[in-house]
Amino acid sequence: MLGEGILKGLAETAKNFAGSFVSKERLTTVEYPEERLPLPEASRNFPFLVYDGADWEKGMRCVACQICEKECPPKCIYIEKSKDKKPDFVGKMQIYPAKFDIDISVCMSCQICVEVCPFEAIKMDVEYELATDDRFGGLLLDRKQLAKPNEYYHKIHPTEATHVDAKLAEEKAKAEAKAKADAAAKAKAAADAAAKAAVATAAPTTESTRTTADPSTAVARATSAQDDKTGVTTQAAQPTLVPAKAEPKKDGGD
Amino acid sequence: MSIVFWILSFLTVLGGLAAVTLRNTVHCALAVAIAFAGLALLYLQLDAQFAGFAQILIYIGAVAILVVFAILLTRGSDTPTDGIFSRTWFAGTAIAAAVFAVLGWAVIQSVHALPHETAAPEVTVNQIGNALLGRYVLPLEIVALLLTASLVGAVMVAMHEKGESK
Amino acid sequence: MVSTLDQIFVLLKHWIVSLLPAVLQPVTGVVLSVVAIICVFPALFAISVLLERKGLGRMQNRIGPNRVGPLGILQPVADGIKSLTKEDIVPTNADAVVHFMAPVFLVVVVFMGYAVLPMGRNMTLVKMDAALLFYFAMGASTELAVFMAGWSSRNKYSLLGAMRAVAQMISYEVPLLLSSVSVVMITGSLSLDKIVEAQNQYTWGLPHWYIFTPWGCAAFVMFAIAATAETNRSPFDLPEGESELVAGYFTEYSGFKFAEFFLGEYVGMLSISGLGTTLFLGGWSAPLEVLGFVPSWIWFFSKVMLSICVMIWMRGTLPRLRQDQLMNFAWKFVLPFTLLILVDVVVWRFMGEGWLRWVVCSAILLIAYVGIGRSEMLRKKIGPRSYRYAE
Numbered sequence: 169m170l171g172e173g174i175l176k177g178l179a180e181t182a183k184n185f186a187g188s189f190v191s192k193e194r195l196t197t198v199e200y201p202e203e204r205l206p207l208p209e210a211s212r213n214f215p216f217l218v219y220d221g222a223d224w225e226k227g228m229r230c231v232a233c234q235i236c237e238k239e240c241p242p243k244c245i246y247i248e249k250s251k252d253k254k255p256d257f258v259g260k261m262q263i264y265p266a267k268f269d270i271d272i273s274v275c276m277s278c279q280i281c282v283e284v285c286p287f288e289a290i291k292m293d294v295e296y297e298l299a300t301d302d303r304f305g306g307l308l309l310d311r312k313q314l315a316k317p318n319e320y321y322h323k324i325h326p327t328e329a330t331h332v333d334a335k336l337a338e339e340k341a342k343a344e345a346k347a348k349a350d351a352a353a354k355a356k357a358a359a360d361a362a363a364k365a366a367v368a369t370a371a372p373t374t375e376s377t378r379t380t381a382d383p384s385t386a387v388a389r390a391t392s393a394q395d396d397k398t399g400v401t402t403q404a405a406q407p408t409l410v411p412a413k414a415e416p417k418k419d420g421g422d
Numbered sequence: 423m424s425i426v427f428w429i430l431s432f433l434t435v436l437g438g439l440a441a442v443t444l445r446n447t448v449h450c451a452l453a454v455a456i457a458f459a460g461l462a463l464l465y466l467q468l469d470a471q472f473a474g475f476a477q478i479l480i481y482i483g484a485v486a487i488l489v490v491f492a493i494l495l496t497r498g499s500d501t502p503t504d505g506i507f508s509r510t511w512f513a514g515t516a517i518a519a520a521v522f523a524v525l526g527w528a529v530i531q532s533v534h535a536l537p538h539e540t541a542a543p544e545v546t547v548n549q550i551g552n553a554l555l556g557r558y559v560l561p562l563e564i565v566a567l568l569l570t571a572s573l574v575g576a577v578m579v580a581m582h583e584k585g586e587s588k
Numbered sequence: 589m590v591s592t593l594d595q596i597f598v599l600l601k602h603w604i605v606s607l608l609p610a611v612l613q614p615v616t617g618v619v620l621s622v623v624a625i626i627c628v629f630p631a632l633f634a635i636s637v638l639l640e641r642k643g644l645g646r647m648q649n650r651i652g653p654n655r656v657g658p659l660g661i662l663q664p665v666a667d668g669i670k671s672l673t674k675e676d677i678v679p680t681n682a683d684a685v686v687h688f689m690a691p692v693f694l695v696v697v698v699f700m701g702y703a704v705l706p707m708g709r710n711m712t713l714v715k716m717d718a719a720l721l722f723y724f725a726m727g728a729s730t731e732l733a734v735f736m737a738g739w740s741s742r743n744k745y746s747l748l749g750a751m752r753a754v755a756q757m758i759s760y761e762v763p764l765l766l767s768s769v770s771v772v773m774i775t776g777s778l779s780l781d782k783i784v785e786a787q788n789q790y791t792w793g794l795p796h797w798y799i800f801t802p803w804g805c806a807a808f809v810m811f812a813i814a815a816t817a818e819t820n821r822s823p824f825d826l827p828e829g830e831s832e833l834v835a836g837y838f839t840e841y842s843g844f845k846f847a848e849f850f851l852g853e854y855v856g857m858l859s860i861s862g863l864g865t866t867l868f869l870g871g872w873s874a875p876l877e878v879l880g881f882v883p884s885w886i887w888f889f890s891k892v893m894l895s896i897c898v899m900i901w902m903r904g905t906l907p908r909l910r911q912d913q914l915m916n917f918a919w920k921f922v923l924p925f926t927l928l929i930l931v932d933v934v935v936w937r938f939m940g941e942g943w944l945r946w947v948v949c950s951a952i953l954l955i956a957y958v959g960i961g962r963s964e965m966l967r968k969k970i971g972p973r974s975y976r977y978a979e
Contacts, residue, residue: 169958169961169962170957170958170960170961170962170964170965171961174905174906177905177906178901178902178905180905181647181901181904181905182901184646184647184648184649185643185646185647185901185904188646188647188649189646194649195646195649195650195651196649196650197649197650197651199651199654446683448686448739449683449686452686452736455732471716471717471718471721471722472718472721475718475721475722475724475725476721476725478725478726478728478729479721479724479725479728480728482725482728482729482732483725483727483728483729483731483732483761484728484758486732487731487732487735487754487758490735490739491751491754494739494747494751546717547717547718547721547777547778548776548777
């Protein structure tokens with residue numbers, strides 16, 4: 169019948185009008201800035217630097233390897249390395265960035281810096297209320313502005329953060345296990361070396377050449393075992409650092 | 423002859439004069455609308471309510487619109503390049519003066535013809551309606567027929583044009 | 589007490605007038621009423637603008653403006669300040685005098701219409717015998733103002749919008765007048781006061797409003813359609829269609845002149861709602877006899893605001909009609925139906941009182957409505973779309 173469609177339309181709008189006072193699905197407005205829409209977990213805006221613990225300088229994961237600086241397509245990252253070193257999360261002494269600037273007016277949020285970072289130091293933030301009236305420096309974030317704690321990372325990307333934490337813990341455990349194995353092996357070698365040294369002094373000098381290598385390595389391992397006990401592990405092969413000068417010393421006595 | 427009458431007649435005459443002397447044709451049409459309004463107010467001043475409001479409704483609401491549409495749809499809306507006064511102005515003025523003289527003589531004669539002491543008649547819309555459909559029904563029907571004929575003719579002309587252009 | 593509240597404005601006016609010397613009294617009385625109208629109706633305009641924005645928002649599943657005051661109440665104030673402080677740009681080629689006069693003329697003519705509306709018992713500004721004719725005369729003059737606005741801008745699109753607006757207003761003027769004539773025929777007078785008094789009678793507690801009769805209901809629907817088209821409201825707002833013609837005939841207007849057009853449109857809407865209320869909804873009479881203690885002017889303004897709400901509701905629901913659909917609808921459906929309503933009124937008047945005339949009149953109208961509707965829909969003139977999109 170003529171006019172039926174109009175009446176149906178009027179009924180629908182009336183339902184919308186009345187329903188907007190009672191049900192949420194008929195009033196979909198989110199009143200910014202009092203309310204905000206929850207962002208999905210995988211959303212990203214600009215990068216930030218993660219630090220563990222309470223002190224942002226000491227706990228920063230970044231080691232100024234400059235891979236992200238080189239990989240960044242619009243070249244918005246500027247890094248200056250420090251002159252001294254600080255220990256990183258596994259205990260090894262690493263350099264840290266003295267200056268780490270990201271120009272977020274240039275950054276295109278491509279996430280390449282996050283993908284290439286071997287130390288899980290740079291991650292994507294979701295902060296979007298970054299408007300400023302300082303045209304020249306306001307959008308240039310420095311190290312202090314970029315540093316955010318690991319708890320914050322957990323808050324914004326929980327699954328990612330747990331994954332990263334698990335990975336880092338695994339690496340740390342592996343390194344510790346390796347160091348322990350090294351230390352055990354070194355202790356064993358040191359014990360072997362001591363035994364062999366005792367045998368070597370009783371044996372003729374013809375065998376000294378064969379055993380010279382062992383005491384030096386045994387000493388090195390002993391020192392590394394000692395280092396291990398203080399909690400700082402080393403992964404590089406230390407025996408090469410100990411010169412053969414130790415040999416005449418060992419030859420003399422024990 | 424009250425002050426209101428003088429003001430209203432001045433307005434009407436001014437509108438008429440402007441309608442013939444202004445350069446832009448659409449301005450002339452709007453001045454004619456002012457003249458119509460002046461006439462309507464004169465009718466109202468004479469207590470002829472129906473005539474006054476019908477004048478506004480029909481003349482300003484329809485005839486003036488018709489005039490401006492006609493001006494716009496033809497090329498009258500361009501400002502004229504020649505002078506606005508025609509070259510045969512003397513003959514035109516003479517004829518207009520003659521018509522004015524005849525009408526003025528008729529009006530003045532009628533004033534003498536009527537008795538002086540009649541009060542103004544009280545004409546309500548009711549009485550006009552009764553008169554139109556009682557005493558004057560034949561002129562009413564003839565006028566209606568004439569209007570219908572012109573309407574049908576206009577539609578036929580427009581349709582014929584549309585048929586041609588197709 | 590009740591009648592004092594009902595007549596409170598009249599008594600106030602008499603009191604103020606009596607304070608002045610006798611020579612000034614008639615003029616002062618009129619001036620006071622005029623000032624009252626000029627204060628009240630723009631305030632109602634502000635309220636209806638706010639109501640429209642919030643109402644449309646809710647119908648479109650969003651909140652309307654809510655920042656300016658609590659719940660956005662001061663939004664019209666902000667809009668007014670904005671309009672007043674914007675730069676008034678007049679195009680170089682525009683006809684300066686006509687460009688200036690068009691909004692002024694529109695506002696003047698629209699406010700003149702309020703002189704004859706009975707806003708309460710004894711609350712008409714001017715009691716005229718031919719009041720309805722005066723109202724329509726003022727409505728017709730609005731078209732000239734619209735044309736002036738469109739032409740003086742020297743802008744082809746404004747002119748096109750003005751032409752469309754004038755064509756639309758003229759086409760819908762005839763059904764508007766004819767549907768009011770049906771009321772006049774039954775009442776026997778063009779005076780709006782008499783029309784309201786004729787509707788102020790009650791049978792079994794229910795009023796004699798004309799909308800409760802079959803021809804009155806149909807005439808009210810036709811009147812409402814024609815009134816919506818006269819004031820260029822959605823769904824008939826092609827002349828000011830924002831997506832087609834920027835703003836149609838008032839494209840070249842900025843600042844306060846634009847506000848004047850806006851004011852003119854909404855005040856015109858209020859005015860024609862007032863007329864519809866007077867003609868069909870009983871003006872200032874109460875819906876039930878028992879509710880007669882509520883002041884009459886409250887009823888009048890409530891009915892006017894209810895009509896405004898319905899207009900806003902239609903705006904939020906219906907899509908815009910195309911110019912040819914609009915004109916077809918006017919001349920092929922609304923006008924014939926209105927003429928039939930006139931015949932129906934005659935049948936109603938000359939059949940005796942009783943249930944038979946209700947049945948006969950309703951039957952005539954229903955059959956005609958369904959018949960015309962069906963035939964038009966079958967011939968694909970109105971109704972769901974009859975063309976196919978390219979596959």
